Amino acid sequence: MKQDARHISFSVYSKDDDLIGFASLVKLDEVVVTGTKTSNKPAKKPTHGILLENPILEDEHLGMGTHVIEWDGFDPDDKLDTSKFAQQITFQIMVSAKIGGRAGYRKTVQTEYMTDDGEWLDVRIDKKANLINTTLRVDFRDGGTKGLSPGSPSMTISTYGINMPGQSADWDKVPAAEQAKIPALRQRNKTHDELVKYAIDGINQYWSRININNQGKDIQVNGVSYQVITEAVDSKERCTDDLSLIFLTNFDWESRFNRSSNPGRVRDWNSFQANFLPQRVFYKAGYYHYKNKITGNTEWDYLSESYSIEDFKETTAHELGHEILAAYGGGEYSNTHKGTSTFYTQSGLPSSILPTSGEVDLMKYYDRPDRSRTIVAEEDIKGLVWLSTIKIKQE
Incomplete structure (x- = not known):
């Protein structure tokens, strides 16, 4: 009854x-x-x-x-x-x-x-504190060094009368006049573990929107302000695609072979096409050379340690961001830097001008940089949180 x-x-x-x-x-x-x-x-x-x-x-x-x-x-x-x-x-x-x-x-x-990418992310939301914490598992790999080759001596194979010229050490390519002021690096001065720490610091800094930031202090959710704190961890399980960290010195600044890139895993046709690019971030240190646009001459300059660290932090946050953008927005959205660059050559478009005030989008290309205002955009941090969505399997 x-x-x-x-x-x-x-x-x-x-x-x-x-x-x-x-x-x-x-x-x-x-x-x-x-x-x-x-x-x-x-x-x-x-x-x-x-x-x-x-x-x-x-x-x-x-x-x-x-x-x-x-x-x-x-x-x-x-x-x-x-x-x-x-x-x-x-x-x-x-x-x-x-x-x-x-x-x-x-x-x-x-x-x-909801997507396979949710595996490498945990999200915690506290409504009372208006706080969102994200944990991002990234697979950092030791990519070794570049620009520290000791060279090789010349050789003569007398039997055949063949002379084989030697190769100069990478540091010997730096002009003596420059090295008289500051010696070129002959070995790495940052370990892989140090690079991992800088990489994590960079992701945490640029992928958090909190009130101590110069720009990007929160996100709005249904009209309510939330602080977002992102914490990256080095992990080999339930993580992003691997990202190699490479120590680079005595190098050509303008060479495409010395550019950081990260197409991430293949998700669609556009991300498949982008996967000819390696997944790597360069820590650029010491001497580099470039062509003076006015004189046309090759000139050398030396990167300060503070510049190298801060540049690496921002670059890592940007490159890791490609994995996130591709995951929630697709390969074209990521590879064109949200419509501010070409797809294949990754060249900035003339129409992408640095805003005169306010936030500078971490994931966009501009005609010039402004690190002091650079931060992850609100839509991208919301996209990151969305990736953690869980659904009930259909029976």
Whole structure:
């Protein structure tokens, strides 16, 4: 016999019995209940594996009929953590009758990321603190060095009368007059571990929108301001495609072989075409040469350590950004720098002029740089958060 319900409790469990949250609306199967509200006393909180318990006491839910219960994924503290939704979650509905008795419905569902790229990202949202934290797993590799070849001596093969000229050491290509002021580097002065640290610092700096920034202090979500803090970690599991870090010195600044690039993994036809580019970031140090546009002469200059570090930080943040842009916006969106460069040659378009004020988009090309105003654009950080979206697998 049907009877009135006293209350309904809604609980959610993770695979590992941890508190979780969810980034988008979840609709459970329809649940049939009967009764009227008689008490606002919540059910006793379980002591095992509970993720969320939210007694449903509204008349419209307790009345006789068929009801759809919706949950936005946030826990009772208004926090959400996408890492807690991995693999599976369990929903449970318990209905307590007014006169006596209890009935329940329990369902375990398998979960998956909206895109394959969600694997390398965790997102935590705190509504009360207006704060979003992202953890980004990046596979940094040691790409070695370039510009430190010791050269080779000349050789004569007397049997055949062949003379083989030697090769100068890379540092000997720097004019003596320049080296009289500052000696050329003959070995790397930054270890791979140091480059990884700088790379992480750069990603954290340029992919965070917080109030201490010169530009890009927050994002707006439904009219509400949120701070976004990104934390990159070096990882070989559930991570981005590998990104090689290379120490470069005694080099040609204008050579395309000394340009950083990162097409990321193949996702579509455009990203497939872009994969002729290597996935690498150069830490540029010491001497470099370039052609003077006025005189046409080749000239040498020396990079200060502070410049090398800051340039590497920004470059790493930019190159890692191509993986993110391609993941949520597609290969063309990424490879054309959001419409500010050519696709194949990666040359900036004449129409892309540096704004006179405000933010400078980390992922766009401009006619000149301004590092002091450079930051990830709001739409790109929102795209990054979107990649963490988890959905229930269809049975």
